[in-house]
Amino acid sequence: MTLSALRVAIIVFPGSNCDRDMMVAIEQLTSRRPALVWHKEASLDAADLVIIPGGFSFGDYLRCGALAGRSPIMNAVLDHAARGGAVMGICNGFQVLTETGMVPGVLIRNAELKFACRNVGLQVCETLASPFTSELATNKNLILPIAHNEGNYFAEPDELDQLEGEGQVAFRYTDSSAIGPPNPNGAARDIAGVISSNGRVIGMMPHPERAMSDLHGGNDGAYFLLKSLEALVS
Amino acid sequence: MTPTSDKMTFKNATAMGLSRDEWNLITQRLGRVPNLCELGIFSAMWSEHCSYKSSKKWLKTLPIDGPQVIEGPGENAGAVDIGDGLAAIFKIESHNHPSFIEPYQGAATGVGGILRDVFTMGARPVALLNALRFGEANNDRTRHLVGGVVSGIGGYGNCIGIPTVGGEVNFDKSYNGNILVNAMAVGIANSDRIFRSAATGPGNPVIYVGAKTGRDGIHGATMASAEFSDETESKRPTVQVGDPFTGKLLMEACLELMASDSVLSIQDMGAAGLTSSSVEMASKGGLGMEIDLDLVPAREGNMSAYELMLSESQERMLMVLKPDATETARAVFNKWDLDFMPIGQVTETGRLVLLKDGETACDIPIGPLVDDAPEYDRPHDETPPRPQLASANIVTDSPISLVLKSMLSHVDLASRRWIYEQYDSQVMADTMAGPGGDAALVRVHGSNRGLAISTDCTPRYVEADPKTGGAQAVAEAYRNLSAIGATPLAITNNLNFGNPEKPEIMTQLVEAVTGMGDAARFLDTPVVSGNVSLYNETDSNAIQPCPVIGMVGVIENVETAVGNGFIAAGNHILVIGQGNDTIDGWLGASIYQQHFGDNIIYKPPPINLAAERTHSSFVRQQILAGKINAAHDISDGGLAVAIAEMAMKSGLGASIETPDSSLLHGWAFGEDQARFVVSTAYDAALIAAAKDAGIEITKIGMVIEDSELKFGDGDTISIEEIIGVFESCIPSLMAG
Numbered sequence A: 001m002t003l004s005a006l007r008v009a010i011i012v013f014p015g016s017n018c019d020r021d022m023m024v025a026i027e028q029l030t031s032r033r034p035a036l037v038w039h040k041e042a043s044l045d046a047a048d049l050v051i052i053p054g055g056f057s058f059g060d061y062l063r064c065g066a067l068a069g070r071s072p073i074m075n076a077v078l079d080h081a082a083r084g085g086a087v088m089g090i091c092n093g094f095q096v097l098t099e100t101g102m103v104p105g106v107l108i109r110n111a112e113l114k115f116a117c118r119n120v121g122l123q124v125c126e127t128l129a130s131p132f133t134s135e136l137a138t139n140k141n142l143i144l145p146i147a148h149n150e151g152n153y154f155a156e157p158d159e160l161d162q163l164e165g166e167g168q169v170a171f172r173y174t175d176s177s178a179i180g181p182p183n184p185n186g187a188a189r190d191i192a193g194v195i196s197s198n199g200r201v202i203g204m205m206p207h208p209e210r211a212m213s214d215l216h217g218g219n220d221g222a223y224f225l226l227k228s229l230e231a232l233v234s
Numbered sequence B: 001m002t003p004t005s006d007k008m009t010f011k012n013a014t015a016m017g018l019s020r021d022e023w024n025l026i027t028q029r030l031g032r033v034p035n036l037c038e039l040g041i042f043s044a045m046w047s048e049h050c051s052y053k054s055s056k057k058w059l060k061t062l063p064i065d066g067p068q069v070i071e072g073p074g075e076n077a078g079a080v081d082i083g084d085g086l087a088a089i090f091k092i093e094s095h096n097h098p099s100f101i102e103p104y105q106g107a108a109t110g111v112g113g114i115l116r117d118v119f120t121m122g123a124r125p126v127a128l129l130n131a132l133r134f135g136e137a138n139n140d141r142t143r144h145l146v147g148g149v150v151s152g153i154g155g156y157g158n159c160i161g162i163p164t165v166g167g168e169v170n171f172d173k174s175y176n177g178n179i180l181v182n183a184m185a186v187g188i189a190n191s192d193r194i195f196r197s198a199a200t201g202p203g204n205p206v207i208y209v210g211a212k213t214g215r216d217g218i219h220g221a222t223m224a225s226a227e228f229s230d231e232t233e234s235k236r237p238t239v240q241v242g243d244p245f246t247g248k249l250l251m252e253a254c255l256e257l258m259a260s261d262s263v264l265s266i267q268d269m270g271a272a273g274l275t276s277s278s279v280e281m282a283s284k285g286g287l288g289m290e291i292d293l294d295l296v297p298a299r300e301g302n303m304s305a306y307e308l309m310l311s312e313s314q315e316r317m318l319m320v321l322k323p324d325a326t327e328t329a330r331a332v333f334n335k336w337d338l339d340f341m342p343i344g345q346v347t348e349t350g351r352l353v354l355l356k357d358g359e360t361a362c363d364i365p366i367g368p369l370v371d372d373a374p375e376y377d378r379p380h381d382e383t384p385p386r387p388q389l390a391s392a393n394i395v396t397d398s399p400i401s402l403v404l405k406s407m408l409s410h411v412d413l414a415s416r417r418w419i420y421e422q423y424d425s426q427v428m429a430d431t432m433a434g435p436g437g438d439a440a441l442v443r444v445h446g447s448n449r450g451l452a453i454s455t456d457c458t459p460r461y462v463e464a465d466p467k468t469g470g471a472q473a474v475a476e477a478y479r480n481l482s483a484i485g486a487t488p489l490a491i492t493n494n495l496n497f498g499n500p501e502k503p504e505i506m507t508q509l510v511e512a513v514t515g516m517g518d519a520a521r522f523l524d525t526p527v528v529s530g531n532v533s534l535y536n537e538t539d540s541n542a543i544q545p546c547p548v549i550g551m552v553g554v555i556e557n558v559e560t561a562v563g564n565g566f567i568a569a570g571n572h573i574l575v576i577g578q579g580n581d582t583i584d585g586w587l588g589a590s591i592y593q594q595h596f597g598d599n600i601i602y603k604p605p606p607i608n609l610a611a612e613r614t615h616s617s618f619v620r621q622q623i624l625a626g627k628i629n630a631a632h633d634i635s636d637g638g639l640a641v642a643i644a645e646m647a648m649k650s651g652l653g654a655s656i657e658t659p660d661s662s663l664l665h666g667w668a669f670g671e672d673q674a675r676f677v678v679s680t681a682y683d684a685a686l687i688a689a690a691k692d693a694g695i696e697i698t699k700i701g702m703v704i705e706d707s708e709l710k711f712g713d714g715d716t717i718s719i720e721e722i723i724g725v726f727e728s729c730i731p732s733l734m735a736g
Helices: A019-030 A072-081 A092-099 A157-166 A222-231 B010-015 B020-030 B036-044 B096-101 B104-117 B140-160 B230-238 B245-258 B274-285 B305-310 B325-335 B366-371 B399-410 B459-464 B466-482 B503-522 B591-596 B609-624 B638-650 B664-667 B684-690 B719-735
Strands: A008-012 A035-038 A049-054 A088-089 A106-108 A116-124 A142-146 A152-154 A171-172 A191-193 A201-206 B069-071 B078-083 B086-094 B124-134 B165-171 B180-190 B205-210 B263-268 B287-293 B316-321 B339-347 B351-356 B358-365 B431-433 B440-443 B450-456 B487-496 B525-532 B546-555 B570-577 B631-632 B653-656 B675-681 B697-704 B708-711 B715-718
Touching: A008 A019, A008 A088, A019 A222, A019 B165, A019 B719, A049 A092, A049 A222, A072 A088, A088 A092, A088 B036, A092 A106, A092 A201, A092 B351, A106 B287, A116 A191, A142 A222, A152 A191, A152 B086, A157 A191, A157 B653, A171 A201, B010 B036, B010 B440, B010 B675, B020 B036, B020 B358, B036 B274, B036 B305, B036 B358, B036 B366, B069 B086, B078 B230, B078 B287, B078 B487, B078 B546, B086 B104, B086 B450, B086 B487, B086 B546, B096 B104, B096 B140, B096 B180, B096 B440, B096 B638, B104 B124, B104 B140, B104 B180, B104 B245, B104 B263, B124 B140, B124 B440, B124 B450, B140 B180, B140 B719, B165 B440, B165 B450, B180 B450, B180 B487, B180 B525, B180 B719, B205 B245, B205 B325, B205 B638, B245 B263, B245 B316, B245 B325, B263 B274, B263 B638, B274 B305, B274 B316, B274 B351, B305 B351, B305 B358, B351 B366, B358 B366, B399 B591, B399 B638, B399 B664, B399 B708, B399 B715, B399 B719, B450 B466, B459 B546, B466 B503, B466 B546, B466 B609, B466 B631, B487 B503, B503 B525, B503 B546, B503 B609, B570 B609, B591 B664, B609 B675, B609 B684, B631 B638, B638 B664, B638 B675, B638 B708, B638 B719, B675 B684, B684 B697, B708 B719, B715 B719
Parallel strands: A008 A035, A008 A049, A049 A088, A088 A201, B086 B525, B124 B165, B287 B351, B487 B525, B653 B708
Antiparallel strands: A106 A152, A116 A142, A116 A171, A171 A191, A191 A201, B069 B078, B078 B086, B086 B180, B124 B180, B205 B316, B205 B339, B263 B316, B287 B339, B351 B358, B431 B440, B440 B450, B450 B546, B487 B546, B570 B675, B570 B697, B631 B675, B653 B697, B708 B715
C-alpha cells in the first residue's frame, strides 16, 4: 500500500477546531484528503486510521471530552479500535480517548491553572510495538506545540508503574530550547502521550499538525505523522 | 396605533442618560410621550456608544477612501482588497466598562462580539488581536483584572478556535479605576460574497438565530456611555455572559448558510441587542420592520418588551432571508442545534412596530431614531505646549548595559509571554508569526499570501501632545507592518477617552483624531472601521487618552517575510533613519524618562510623516529583495532595547560601536521616530541603496556568536542575564 491509499477519517464534534488543520496536515503527507465525519453519524466507513482532533468538543462543558465520548459516532470508533484499528487522539482528542477508556489515565487542569500555548520538548520513549512509535528514533527529542488548559496527565502510582513497565508511555516532556519549565502542565512522570495495551491507540497533548514546515517554526509534527502513516502502510 | 400603558416622564429619561433636549426631541417626534420600551430604545440608540454623538463631527474628518477599500465605516466591519479576489474584513471594538466590572466575562464577550461583527459580513475570522491598558502593575486590583481579562480573552478565542496572534499592553495609574480592553478581529471573504445589513424587500421574513434572549446585559450600551463611580459594583447585572461554544456553532452555521444563496441581509445583535440590529437593518434599507416579541426565543419567562429589546445576551443574529429560503436555513441551524425563529417581517412603513401579548408594545418612526440622533460640537480648546526635555538634564554616565537591564524589567517593556501564552496563537495552522514580533503574520489559507496585523498606541505621547500621539500610533503600526516586509493597507481605530463634556478631554479627542487623520491620509491607510469609547473615567479621573490603531497589510509571499530576531553571526547591524552624529536622542515622554526622570509631561518625539513613509518603504523593499534578514522598528525604549530584543529572540549576541561620548543614554534610549534596526549580510549594497534613496543609514555593529551584548569597549552583558529580568518581570508581578 502507498501513502496515498491510506484511508484516514477525522471525527468532527461540535466545538472541534483542529479538524481542518489535521486534514490539511494529513493531505500534505499523503496527497489524499481525509474524510471528515460528523459526530451524529452512527457508522464509520472502513478506515486505516481514525483521528480525534483537538478543540473544545461541546465547549468542554461538564468535563473535557465527556460529552463527545458519548456521541453516536463513538460507538463506531470503539468498534474500530476493538477490531485492532488505529486511532490517534490529539489534545481534546486525547481527553475523549481517556473518557472512553481507550487509553488509560485522565487529564486534569494544568498545575498552574492557566491555558498554555507554547513549544515543548518531547522525548520519544521506548514502547511496546506500535505504529505510532515503531518508526521513530527512540530517545530522539522533538519540539512540538501544546495548547491546552487540561493536559495534566494523572493516574495512580501503581497504574503509572504498570504503564511504564508495559512500554505504554509514548512521549515525555523534556528539556529543550523552548522557554519555560520542561513539564508545562504538571503531568505525572512528565507523560505527554500514551498508547493502548495493544499499541493501536495513541493519545497525546501536543499538536503535530501545527508543526508541519519551517514556516510553522518547525517540522517535527510532520516527522511524527509521516512515520506513523508509513508504519500503517507497511 | 398608539401603544398604551406606562407613560414615561423626563425623570425616567434622565435615569436612562438622556438630556432635557433629547427628551424634548423624542416627545416632539412622537407627538406623545413614549412608553418604557420606546424610551429604552431611544436611550440606547442615542447613547454615546451607539450614536457617536460627541465624536461624529470629528470622525467625519478621517480619510475613508482608497482604491483598496471595499467597505468603509458604517457596516459591521470594514473590508479591503487583498488580491486574488479576496477581502480582509476587520474591526476593533472596546469592552472597557464591562471588563472592569467583571473581567473574565467582559473580555470574553468583547472577543465574541468582534468576531460576530466579522463573520456577519461573510468572512471566516482568521486572527484576533487586542489592546489592553491596566492600572499600576503592583496592585492587587490590577492583578485581579489582568488575570481575569487575559483568561477571558483566551477563554473565548481558544474555544471558538480563532488564533490570538498579537496585541499590546501598558500599565499606568490613570487606568486604576478604568481599564481598557479593545479586541480586534480579522477575517477573510471572497470580495464578491460580502454580506451587508440593509434590509430589503417588504414582506421578507425577519429571522432570529443563535442563543436565546435572557436578562443579561440589559441596557449595557447606556452603561458604557457613563462615567464610573463607587456604585459600579451594582452594575454587574448589566454585564453580558459569553458562550464561546454557542459562538462557534453560530459562526459555522452562518458561514454554511451564507455559502448558499439564502441570506439577503444580516446583522449581529451586539450593543443594544435586538434594538440596534432591527433599527439599523430597517434604517439602512429605508424600510420598516414589524416584530412579534412573543416569538423571540427567551431563556426565561415573563420577559417584558423592554427587556427583550434591550438585552445584550450574546451569540445572536438577525437575518432577512429570501422568501423561499426559510426551510433551507432552518435545516442548517437545526444541524448546529441552534434556535431558528421567524419573528417578523420587513415592512414599507418606515416604522419599528413591536407586538407583545397581542398588543402594540412600540410604534416609532425609524427615521428620527437614526437621523435625528443628536450630534454635538462639544467645546474644546488647545493642549498646552509642553517643555522640551534636554537630554543633558537627565542622562548619567552609568554603563548602557546596566541601564538596559533595568529598563527591560520595566513593566511596559518586559516580556508579555505570561499573557500571550494563555492565548492559542496557532490554531488554524496559518500563523506564520505570532505574538512577540513587530507585526503578526497570518497566511491566507491555501495560498502563499499573508496578512500582517498590528495594534498600536503610545498613550503617554497622546497625553503630552494628542495630535502627535494620534499620528504616532498610525506611524508605529505602519513601521511594524513594514518591518516584516508587508505593505500596509488600511486601519481600524478605537478611540478611548474620558468624558467629552469636559473641554480638556474633548481637546484630546479632537487633536488626536486630527493627527491620526493626517497620518492615515499621508500614508494611504484609510480608516475602514472603528469604535469610540468615551466616559472612561472613575470618580472624575480620566484615563490617559488611548486612540488605538489596528492596521492590516499584505505580503505576496509569506516566505519572504522576516522576523525581529538576529539570523546569523557575522551579519551587520545597521540603523535606518539615523545618522552617525545622533547622540542627543529624544528622551522627553520616553520610557527612560518614566523610569529615571521626573513626572513632568514633556514634549513627545515629533513625527515626520515623509520620513516614516520613505524609511518604511525602503525597509520593505530591501526585505523583499532579500537584502535584510531581520528588522525591528525602534519604539519604546529606543535603540538599545530594540537590539536587545533582537538578540534575546535569537540567542545570538551583538557587538555595538558606540559614539564617542561619555553620555550615551540619549543615543541608546531616545525614542526618535521613523527608525529601524536591521541585520544583513549585504551591508555595502544596503548602504549604497539607502544613500541613493537619500536615507540616513549607519552601520553600528555585528551579530556575534557569543551570547552577549557589547556596547563599545568593556561594557558587556550576557543575553541570559537580560532574558532573566525581561522574562521574570510580569510573572513575578502577577504572583504578587
